[in-house]
Amino acid sequence: MTISLDDCRVLVVDDNEFNRKSLSLLLLRSGLRNIAFAADGIDGLAKVETFRPDLVLLDVAMPNMNGLEMCRRLRADPRHADLPILFQTALDRDEEQVACFNAGGNDFISKPIRPGECVARVRHQLERRKLFRDLTAFRERVQKELLHAHAMQVSLLPEPRRIAELAERYGLDITSHFETSSELGGDLWSVFDIDADRVGFLIVDFAGHGITAAINTFRLHTLFERSSVCRADPAEWLTYLNTALKDVLPTGQFATAFYCVLDKRTHLLTFAGAGAPNPILGVDGDLTLLDSSGLLLGISHHAKYRTRQVLLPPGGFLLLYSDALLECRNADGVPFGQEALLAQVRRTMAAGQRPADPVSMVLEPFLRQVARPLRDDLTLIWIGRR
Amino acid sequence: MEFHARNLADAIEARLTGRLEFTDHDRLRDIVALLDAPNLRRFVVDVSGLDFIDSAGLGMILILQEEAEQKNIKLIVRGPRNDVKRSIDLAKIGEIVSIEY
Numbered sequence: 001m002t003i004s005l006d007d008c009r010v011l012v013v014d015d016n017e018f019n020r021k022s023l024s025l026l027l028l029r030s031g032l033r034n035i036a037f038a039a040d041g042i043d044g045l046a047k048v049e050t051f052r053p054d055l056v057l058l059d060v061a062m063p064n065m066n067g068l069e070m071c072r073r074l075r076a077d078p079r080h081a082d083l084p085i086l087f088q089t090a091l092d093r094d095e096e097q098v099a100c101f102n103a104g105g106n107d108f109i110s111k112p113i114r115p116g117e118c119v120a121r122v123r124h125q126l127e128r129r130k131l132f133r134d135l136t137a138f139r140e141r142v143q144k145e146l147l148h149a150h151a152m153q154v155s156l157l158p159e160p161r162r163i164a165e166l167a168e169r170y171g172l173d174i175t176s177h178f179e180t181s182s183e184l185g186g187d188l189w190s191v192f193d194i195d196a197d198r199v200g201f202l203i204v205d206f207a208g209h210g211i212t213a214a215i216n217t218f219r220l221h222t223l224f225e226r227s228s229v230c231r232a233d234p235a236e237w238l239t240y241l242n243t244a245l246k247d248v249l250p251t252g253q254f255a256t257a258f259y260c261v262l263d264k265r266t267h268l269l270t271f272a273g274a275g276a277p278n279p280i281l282g283v284d285g286d287l288t289l290l291d292s293s294g295l296l297l298g299i300s301h302h303a304k305y306r307t308r309q310v311l312l313p314p315g316g317f318l319l320l321y322s323d324a325l326l327e328c329r330n331a332d333g334v335p336f337g338q339e340a341l342l343a344q345v346r347r348t349m350a351a352g353q354r355p356a357d358p359v360s361m362v363l364e365p366f367l368r369q370v371a372r373p374l375r376d377d378l379t380l381i382w383i384g385r386r
Numbered sequence: 387m388e389f390h391a392r393n394l395a396d397a398i399e400a401r402l403t404g405r406l407e408f409t410d411h412d413r414l415r416d417i418v419a420l421l422d423a424p425n426l427r428r429f430v431v432d433v434s435g436l437d438f439i440d441s442a443g444l445g446m447i448l449i450l451q452e453e454a455e456q457k458n459i460k461l462i463v464r465g466p467r468n469d470v471k472r473s474i475d476l477a478k479i480g481e482i483v484s485i486e487y
Contacts, residue, residue, distance in 0.1 A: 207441040208408060251452045252445040256477065275477035295478040296441075299448060303481070327440060376440075 041065025185377030186213025245298035406443035434465030
């Protein structure tokens, strides 16, 4: 790979005018046109500020301030921490050459200068700097874009104002937590107001995480808007989502899901699962794991989902969560697990009739033992009936 | 995940051990390559030595199933235990892949 170095700037620092001239001739012949000169270390430091070189070719023995001291001062300034500095030295003893590196030099060339070697070393340092800068710029751009994409992804979730409004309308306490493993994730949850009595909750987790999984959450979200399918029947709603996803997802990409409809008049919770972790139902101090088994969404056109029913009377609650809560492991490699989760939900229940922030309480021991950022996307939704 | 393949009388068997998860996608290619054996009709994935499978791991089994189906090879997943059995059952993988318990 040939990299154009035409626009690179080289500062030659040498107290000997003949040396300065011969070096500049060499550099000009190799295609470098932006060259500036300094006669000692003090002059050199000033030129670094005004000329902004991409490389400094630095003599060691100079009056006023020698090359080693100039190099040390440049390295002490974070702005110049990775400015390539190439020493040129007539001192060929081992410890003298080591002194160049210890002062912060990247490399050295021995005097008398051999033209081929000199140009090759200059090019090598400049190419390295250019590649490193390109990579840094690329990284910064990707990070910025991921940040934007993350904000877009969060905007797919129900807005706090809408959650509060629906909670009021259906007599619920709703708290939630959403945290992606890298900048983007494959989790999504949503809430659907069906009629005056019934409200639906959906939690979805696309396999994997990162950009692919995140794009799939956007695909799914567009289905929410488009569909006129009846969301009152969980099996029917999952069947619709499954068919639509199967049409667009390649093999190996799919989602787990759980969808439930709560009827505040009959107290019935109607639900269907597609392989999501078992939601926890809390009624009268008893905890039940709901059956959320079902074929993953997006695998087969023939998937059949089954609607089931339980009672969720006032005072009871339902906890939906993604598998990260069970599977993320602590420093010893031990996952949090279903038992620990149930125990913590029990403690949260014992804290009072209507805990103010049950999700934070449930998460507290989990977050204490896992490392951030998490290895998988984490979503929790606590739906309590007033 | 580690795997060891061996030839049975009428099939190839790949025995998986450890954890089958997101980071194992590269190993999957090596297992898929086993399906290219001449005149193969049955392919057994023995998961009895597997301690854990995540959703990406389930995805790998589904990819294997599709590859096998295209080559007219019967895929059998044998012996899931504990967490692995729970995950396979929860996701109803048995509706797509033959599981021998």
